[in-house]
Amino acid sequence: MSINEIQDEIIEEFALFGDWMERYEYIIDLGKSLPLIGEQYKDEEHLIKGCQSQVWLHAEKDNGRVKFTADSDAIITKGIIALLIRVLSNQSPDDVAKAELYFIDRIGLKEHLSPTRSNGLVSMVKQMKLYGLALQAN
Amino acid sequence: MEATTPTTVSKLNIEQIRRDFPLLSRDMNGKPIVFLDSAASSQKPNSVIEAISHYYRFQHANVHRGVYQLSQEATTAFEVARDKVRDFIHAPSSPEIIFVRGVTEGINLVASCFGRKFLKEGDEVLITAMEHHSNIVPWQLICEEKGAHLRVAPINEAGELILEEFEKMLSDKVRIVATTHVSNTLGTINPIREMVAMAHAKGIPVLVDGAQATPHMAIDVQALDVDFYTFSGHKVFGPTGIGVLFGKEKWLNAMPPYHGGGEMIKTVTFEKTTYAELPHKFEAGTPDIAGVIGLGAALDYIQEIGLDAITQYENTLLAYAIKRLKEVPGIRFIGAAKNKASVVSFLVDNIHPYDLGTILDKLGIAVRTGHHCTQPLMDHFCIPGTVRASFAFYNTVEDIDRLVDGVKKAVAMLG
Structure with missing residues (x-):
């Protein structure tokens, strides 16, 4: 599926939730369930420091596609990371670099990607796109 | 209930x-x-919002400059607010009240001006382990510039300063103590009077960050005998962007100015400038007049309660x-x-x-x-x-x- 098809799919899934609590319960479940990154990548080199929560991000190229793994020390941040990975991982580097992420806004979580929130997610999305650009070349 | x-x-x-x-x-x-x-x-509170609005609607002109009635009125309102601050912290005199942007600027002013004059290589500045970054970084900057060292008095598991350790660290190398009155993270109220007595016994002046104390308790800088006390307007129900630095006259007179510009001078020639008296020596440029008046209204409100x-x-x-x-x-x-x-x-x-x-x-x-x-x-x-x-x-x-x-x-x- 393309990046936008996955985004639309997530938007449809979230439309089924009644209120913010159901949305957050789902995000929290995502955050709790997924081992998202190998322990060897949870180091300074892969760390994106936010004031509020921290994010670790690793990218590699596999069969011409970018594979992202990531983690956070906060569950809600980690749940949102799970969604971002679902959208951007296993896509071509070119698509990742050009991706326009609209789903976060549409599912009512845009405050988590506000620069003032300082939870590491804004820098993480930026970093994911930079990986897309960098991995186009090789 | x-x-x-x-x-x-x-x-x-x-x-x-x-x-x-x-x-x-x-x-x-x-x-x-x-x-x-x-x-x-x-x-x-409404009274602060209204004081600012009233000032801009009916009183605004630059202060300390005009001969006309409006400027005189603005100046009076501004200086009345300074007197309110003096009363609020029970300072000995109004010229010892310097308006700054907030505690961060208050500490930076002292670190920079006191540090330039009194710190030299090998000297020490003593702070505590519970300081806000704004009472750490300004001292690190001046210590780095002067080759001085920042020392940190430890706290116990309850988050209280270990007073005996603090006293031991008051060596003859320490030039100034900088401590918070109340910890913003823990709520700990430091024993300022005892700390000041210990420091003064060694001839060391003390700066106190009063950001978290002033909204909650009566402050008497003379009873505490602090050399510098600074607080922020926006934490005492006043406007953002305005704050206060109290300094004992002898220290403020001994320190060089912070910023250069208008208002802070007595005479200017290209060869030599002489500085204005306190408090104007430390208040270069047009001040935050509305902020000062809003702060005065906030202090009135607190005092009334x-x-x-x-x-x-x-x-x-x-x-x-x-x-x-x-x-x-x-x-x-x-x-x-x-x-x-x-x-x-x-x-x-x-x-x-x-x-x-x-x-x-x-x-x-x-x-x-x-x-x-x-x-x-x-x-x-x-x-x-x-x-x-x-x-x-x-x-x-x-x-x-x-x-x-x-x-x-x-x-x-x-x-």
């Missing part, structure tokens, strides 16, 4: 007070707001909050000082403060999460941050009940 809850023992008319703060009647995320982040910045009544009410509020929060299984309080202002920092099990704060936000409850600009303090306790609820006199028992219910709900979702 129990007989010992704060509303029944308080002399304050909280309902009336809450009506004075228009913001407290708004919603957040569809629910009536519970504002528990006054330690970051407090809300503003009475700081002793405020302290008493907030103490009962704090005791009630701690009692109720103890109902939450797995809660751990960070900072358990015997002498504490109305700040509660906590963690629940392994739940990340960001997660807890996010759910509380959705429930209409504003708390602060994170390291509160005290990273070294968080490292001391080996935690990433805390959830901090801080109270002002406009908070109620109901606010605390909603906080406790909110924390329980968040823990059920996250745990």
Whole structure:
């Protein structure tokens, strides 16, 4: 599926939730369930420091596609990371670099990607796109 | 409701007070707001908002310059506010009251001006382990420039300064002590009078960061005998961007100016400039006149309620909050000082403060999460941050009940 098809799919899934609590319960479940990154990548080199929560991000190229793994020390941040990975991982580097992420806004979580929130997610999305650009070349 | 809850023992008319703060009647995320982040910045009463508006509508002209009536009126309003500040902290004289942008600028001013004059290679500046970044970084900057060293007096597990250690660290190399009055993260109230006596016994001056003390207790800089005391307007229900530095005349006179410009000069030639008298020597350029007038109105408002009544009410509020929060299984309080202002920092099990704060936000409850600009303090306790609820006199028992219910709900979702 393309990046936008996955985004639309997530938007449809979230439309089924009644209120913010159901949305957050789902995000929290995502955050709790997924081992998202190998322990060897949870180091300074892969760390994106936010004031509020921290994010670790690793990218590699596999069969011409970018594979992202990531983690956070906060569950809600980690749940949102799970969604971002679902959208951007296993896509071509070119698509990742050009991706326009609209789903976060549409599912009512845009405050988590506000620069003032300082939870590491804004820098993480930026970093994911930079990986897309960098991995186009090789 | 129990007989010992704060509303029944308080002399304050909280309902009336809450009506004075228009913001407290708004919603957040569809629910009536519970504002528990006054330690970051407090809300503003109508009298402050109106004083600023009145100034811009009817009184505005530059101060200390014009011969015309309007400028004289603005100058009078500005200087009357300075006198109010003097009374508020019981300073000996108004020229010892310098208007700055806030505590951050107050500390930077002293670090820079005192440091330039009195610090040399090998000297020491002594701070405590519970300082806000704004009472760490300015000293690091000047120490680096001068080849001096920053020393840090340790705290115990309750988050209290270890006074004996502090006294031992007052060596003959220490040129100045810089300490907070009340910890923004832990609520610990430092024994300033004892600390000052110890420092003065060695001839060392003391700067006190009063950002978290001034909203909660009466301050008397003469009784404390502090050499510098600084506080922020926006934390004492006044406007943002205005603050106060009190300094003893002998120190302010001995220090070089901070910024150069208009207002701070006596005579200027291209060869040599002589500086104005206090306080103008440290107030270069057109000041934040509206901010100063707003601050004056805020201090009037606090004085009218009475700081002793405020302290008493907030103490009962704090005791009630701690009692109720103890109902939450797995809660751990960070900072358990015997002498504490109305700040509660906590963690629940392994739940990340960001997660807890996010759910509380959705429930209409504003708390602060994170390291509160005290990273070294968080490292001391080996935690990433805390959830901090801080109270002002406009908070109620109901606010605390909603906080406790909110924390329980968040823990059920996250745990």
